[in-house]
Each structure stands twice: as structure tokens, then as C-alpha cells.
Amino acid sequence: MREIVFDTETTGLDPKTGDRMVEIGCVEMVGRVETGRTYHAYYNPERDMPSAAEAVHGLSISFLETKPKFSESADELLEFLGDAPLVAHNAGFDFGFLNAELERIGREPISMDRMVDTVAIARKRHPGAKLSLDALCTRYGIDRSHRVKHGALLDAELLAQVYVELTGGRQIGLELAAETIEVEITSQTVSFERGMSDGKPARPHREPRPHSASPEEIARHKEFIAGIENAIWAR
Template identity: 85%
Template sequence: MREIVFDTETTGLDPKTGDRMVEIGCVEMIGRVETGNTYHAYYNPERDMPAAAEAVHGLSISFLETKPKFSETVDELLEFLGDAPLVAHNAGFDFGFLNSELEMIGRQPIAMDRMVDTVALARKKHPGAKLSLDALCTRYGIDRSHRVKHGALLDAELLAQVYVELTGGRQIGLELAAEAVEAEVSPGSVSVSSAQIAAKVTGPLREPRPHAASEEELARHKEFIAGIDNAIWAR
């Protein structure tokens, strides 16, 4: 299944009071595995940038005023999103801004039944724990050392890793490989071997290397065993 993990940066907290989206970053996943396809854009908000917001993401109005308006590149964004479920951290916030931008230019809002909220997933899996993206990265050992300030694409990439952990962990890749192999095995096959799965995950199957001990190695081992005092197997 294709899913899009995304994050936004904004001029503030509430689009209803005039705040605007200034950046969006999207990461494509298929079967909970990142494909490498991403979408990233900055937008001219056509308004000022409050100092508090700039302190969070580092995007100044002098930088953003040279960027296109949301309406000028919206078709590229919608094409990338397609009809996939959209995954975000505290997703109501990001959906609110995205849909506000769409409504301002007369476009249909994104249906809320496409929303997947990783905060809700984390709250269910780790009740009572800290649920920020930073806290979840720490919990799952995800490197965020390059995250100096918030950035939409960087945060979406981190969230994609967190999402995998919240929904089954890194073993998902092996399960998908098994499913792919099963789809290719002939109808008469009874089962899929671990070797077949390994070939899908790591590449062509290598021939096994000789691993039996030589006569010399066996002799040295026997000599070593004989030299052990009070061996438990000799009692």
C-alpha cells in the first residue's frame, strides 16, 4: 500500500487567524518501506513571519518572498499525494493548514479519512510517555543529530522511520520480501524457504562454503579438551 508521510512548517498555530503554510515535505512509502521518492516545497505566505515562528524553523520572510505562492505549484503537490493515506505527527495540525491553503484557492480539501496520526498511534502504544518526534526518535534509536531546527522534509524523513517502528518495526522488510517470494512461487510449491527470502532481501543466493574441520583441527581440539582439569563431562 502506498502512503505519504508529510510535515509542514507555518507562520503560526492557527490558519483561522491568518497563519499560512510556508513549507511542506513529503516522503513516499510503499508497504511501509521508503521508496526514495520525496516532494519538498517552500511557499511565499504573502504576509510577515512572526519571530517566534522563525525561531522554530529558521525561515525568514526575505527568503520566502522569492518562493512561489501555494496556488502556483499546488498541482505538483496534489499529483504527488495522489489518493494515498497521509501520515503526520499531530496530523490535525498539518491537515488543518493544508486544507486551509486548498480552500483559499477554491480546491477541494483532503478528506479527513485519509489522515493517519502518529501521535495517536504512539499514545496507544506508549501510554503516559512523551510523544514528541524527538522523544520517539530517542525511544527507537533514530539518529536526529542533524536536526538543528525544524524542517518539513527532514522531519517527514524522521517520522517515516518512527512510523515503521510504531506499526511493526524493521522486520516489516522481511515480511514484505516473503510476500513477494510467495507471489512468485509456482502453484505446486508447498512453502517458501528462508534461502528464497534471503535472496530477495540481500541479492542472489551464494553457494555454501566448506565448513567442516580438518584432521589437523580435530587433533588440536582433542588435545585441548584433554588438557582441561576436572572437566564436567568426565565426572
């Protein structure tokens, strides 16, 4: 299954009071395994940048003024998202800003049915524990030493690793990836079990090697057993 893990950076906490999304980072996963495909964009918010927000993500208005408006690249983002479930940490916040930007340009909001909230998953798995992205990275031994400030793509990449751990760990991802690869292979080539791959001849059939003990080996074994003193099976 294809999923998109994403994160946003904004000018503040509430799009209803005029705050805007200024950055989005997305990581594609298939079968809980990162494919290597990502999407990253900065946006000109067409307003000022409060100092408190800039202190969090380090994005100044002088930097963002040179970036495109959300309306200018919305189609590119929507094409990358497709119809996949969208995974985010405290997802209601990120969905709120993304949908506010879409509504501002007259586009349909993304259905909340597609939302996967890793905070909600973490709360069920670790009740009473700290649920921040930093705390979960520490819990699962995920290196975040390069995370000096918040950044949408970096945080999405870290969250993708956390999401795998929250939903079963590396093993489940490897199993699902193997299933995906098997489907792709068998749809294009003959099954390995049938002895063919990409039209190449099968390996020659080999009879199984005998593994039964010889009469001499059986006799030596009986002699060894008989020599054991005070054996349990002889009591």
C-alpha cells in the first residue's frame, strides 16, 4: 500500500486567524518501506513571519519572498499526494493548514478519512509517555542529531522511521516489501518455483542427498548408549 508521510512548517498555529503554510515535505512509502521519492517545497506566505515561528523553523520572510505562492505549485503537490493515506504527527494540525491553503485557491480539501495520526498511534502504544517526535526518535533509537531546527522534509523523513516502529518495526516493513517485490516479479516473469526467471533455463534438478544413518553408524550409536552408566532410560 502506498502512503505519504508529510510535515508542514507555518507562520503560526491557526490558519483561521491568517497563519499560512510556508513549507511542506513529503516522503513516499510502499508497504511501510521508503521508496526514495520525496516532495519538498517552500511557499511565499504573502505576510510577515512572527519571530516566535522563525525561531522554530528558521525560515525568514526575506528567504520566503523569493519562493512561489502555494497556488503556483498546488497541482504538483496534489499529483505527488495522489489518493494515498497521509501520515503526520499531530495530523489535525498539518491537515488544517494544507486544507486551508487548498480552500483559499478554490480547490477541494483533502478528506479527513485519509488522515493517519502518529500521535494517536503512539498514545495507544505508549500511554503516559512523551509523544513528541524527538521523544519517539529517542525511544526507538533513531538518529536525529542533524535536526537543529524544525524542517518539513527532515521531520517527515524522521517520522517515516518512527511510523515503521509504531506499526510493527522493521520486520513488518521487510515482509511487506518482500510481498510487493514478489508480486512485481511474478507479474513480469515466470515464478521461481516453476524453475524459470526472465526466460532463462531452470537449474538442473538434483535428487535429495540420503540422510539416513548407515548400519555401521547405528551399531556404533547402540554401543555408545550401552556404555553410559546409570542412564535415566534404563531405570
